[in-house]
Amino acid sequence: SHKFWETQPVGQFKDLRDTSLREGPIESPTPLSEVKQEPYNLPNLYEWVTCDMDSEETCAEVYNLLSNNYVEDDENMFRFNYSKEFLRWALHPPGYYKSWHIGVRVKSSKKLVAFITGIPARIRVRSDVVSMAEVNFLCVHKKLRSKRLAPVMIKEVTRRVHLENIWQAAYTAGVVLPTPITSCQYWHRSLNPKKLIDVGFSRLGPRMTMSRTMKLFKLPDSTVTPGFRKMELRDVPAVTRLLRTYMMQFVVAPDLDELDVEHWILPKEDVIDSYVVESPETHKLTDFCSFYTLPSSILGHPTHSTLKAAYSYYNVSTKTPLLQLMNDALIVAKQKDFDVFNALDVMHNETFLKELKYGPGDGKLHYYLYNYRLKHILRPSELGLVLL
Numbered sequence: 271s272h273k274f275w276e277t278q279p280v281g282q283f284k285d286l287r288d289t290s291l292r293e294g295p296i297e298s299p300t301p302l303s304e305v306k307q308e309p310y311n312l313p314n315l316y317e318w319v320t321c322d323m324d325s326e327e328t329c330a331e332v333y334n335l336l337s338n339n340y341v342e343d344d345e346n347m348f349r350f351n352y353s354k355e356f357l358r359w360a361l362h363p364p365g366y367y368k369s370w371h372i373g374v375r376v377k378s379s380k381k382l383v384a385f386i387t388g389i390p391a392r393i394r395v396r397s398d399v400v401s402m403a404e405v406n407f408l409c410v411h412k413k414l415r416s417k418r419l420a421p422v423m424i425k426e427v428t429r430r431v432h433l434e435n436i437w438q439a440a441y442t443a444g445v446v447l448p449t450p451i452t453s454c455q456y457w458h459r460s461l462n463p464k465k466l467i468d469v470g471f472s473r474l475g476p477r478m479t480m481s482r483t484m485k486l487f488k489l490p491d492s493t494v495t496p497g498f499r500k501m502e503l504r505d506v507p508a509v510t511r512l513l514r515t516y517m518m519q520f521v522v523a524p525d526l527d528e529l530d531v532e533h534w535i536l537p538k539e540d541v542i543d544s545y546v547v548e549s550p551e552t553h554k555l556t557d558f559c560s561f562y563t564l565p566s567s568i569l570g571h572p573t574h575s576t577l578k579a580a581y582s583y584y585n586v587s588t589k590t591p592l593l594q595l596m597n598d599a600l601i602v603a604k605q606k607d608f609d610v611f612n613a614l615d616v617m618h619n620e621t622f623l624k625e626l627k628y629g630p631g632d633g634k635l636h637y638y639l640y641n642y643r644l645k646h647i648l649r650p651s652e653l654g655l656v657l658l
């Protein structure tokens with residue numbers, strides 16, 4: 271059972287078949303004066319800290335905690351290795367709250383041993399645009415696991431979100447908790463199959479040689495779509511319009527304005543790449559695609575230490591076929607020396623995954639809402655949200 275999650279305002283497994291439950295908030299907001307004013311109690315050796323990610327020193331401590339203790343695959347061969355620049359970007363969107371970047375230190379040594387973050391986001395659920403927190407980077411040092419520290423961290427971030435008069439949250443996890451709004455599949459497109467096989471990320475298929483495999487995954491040297499170019503600041507208004515129109519079709523999606531698009535979509539070296547298609551005739555933007563950079567450490571390999579992975583982010587096609595747009599994304603990712611291009615089966619991604627030679631991974635990603643109930647679980651293709 272889920273001794274902690276059973277106490278929280280989230281969809282419960284026992285309610286999944288109950289059709290009388292209404293869609294929307296599970297609990298009403300309480301007056302801010304009734305929100306607990308003091309932090310939750312930690313075991314006596316530890317203390318809460320607010321992490322200033324603008325501080326080079328703090329950012330490096332967070333980076334070190336995560337690079338040694340964050341998410342691994344089920345066979346502990348790879349561990350996410352978010353860069354410092356990525357973490358700064360991920361945690362400093364428009365309107366962010368420093369108080370939502372929460373660390374736990376050992377009182378005596380000041381060593382950082384746990385972390386959790388929230389960032390503000392407007393998320394639309396059907397026609398309801400809700401102010402939420404997106405919660406991410408929950409991490410407890412390997413030596414402090416299974417001591418029920420995670421529930422305290424989750425309650426503390428919840429309290430600090432409530433203090434800003436925000437009562438809902440969105441989060442993802444590789445594990446099943448009460449209860450997913452949808453469960454997505456990771457897909458992987460080999461760009462550097464030789465290295466992927468060498469490090470155990472993928473395997474030589476049956477009746478395949480290395481040279482046949484390398485030929486199978488070969489890509490053209492340059493993109494094929496006329497007018498395909500890197501996104502620039504001047505593209506923000508048009509990209510925002512494309513994205514807002516496109517997102518309307520999904521049941522759950524972020525409600526992004528121009529400031530959000532400038533932050534989340536504009537290219538940032540080694541963090542986020544975005545490309546637009548500018549019509550050579552009209553100079554109007556018709557399509558765009560984007561992916562973020564999230565390397566993984568390769569654990570215990572004699573020669574290779576990092577896997578360079580690109581993750582499909584938001585893509586919109588109105589004119590260029592999505593298949594061709596995403597093939598151009600693979601081509602630029604290959605040029606930039608990524609080893610693998612990853613994508614979830616969200617939005618319209620199913621329409622290109624198989625055809626562009628992605629294969630299903632061994633990982634799933636479950637999406638959750640806190641204090642918001644949906645009547646039915648969604649298909650991944652009904653989800654328009656990608657969390658980092």
Ligand code: NHW
Nearest residue numbers: 272273274275406407408409410415416417418419420437
């Ligand atoms: S998912 C990545 C999470 N991080 C990792 O997997 C890193 C490696 N693992 C660890 O650091 C993206 C630890 O194993 C963690 C758990 C810290 C995961 N989400 O302390 P205990 C995110 O960051 C529950 C939620 O003994 P531990 C999203 C578990 O079910 N709950 O475990 C984060 C159990 O509760 P139960 C999780 O292994 C979203 C309890 O924790 C969880 O030492 C957070 C056990 O705690 C997970 N990923 O530490 C929720 N993993 O009821 C935000 C385990 O089953 C909610 N648990 O007994 C919204 C808040 C804001 C609301 C605002 C209105």
Ligand code: EN5
Nearest residue numbers: 342343344345443444456458471472629630631632633658
């Ligand atoms: C995110 N904000 O399991 C929250 N990754 O498939 C964190 N597998 O990389 C939630 N096990 O299948 C994280 N290769 C949940 C994901 C945690 C990390 C994870 C999976 C996703 C992954 C790889 C490596 C497996 C290594 C052994 C995988 C197969 C690739 C192959 C390429 C060729 C075509 C077929 C597939």
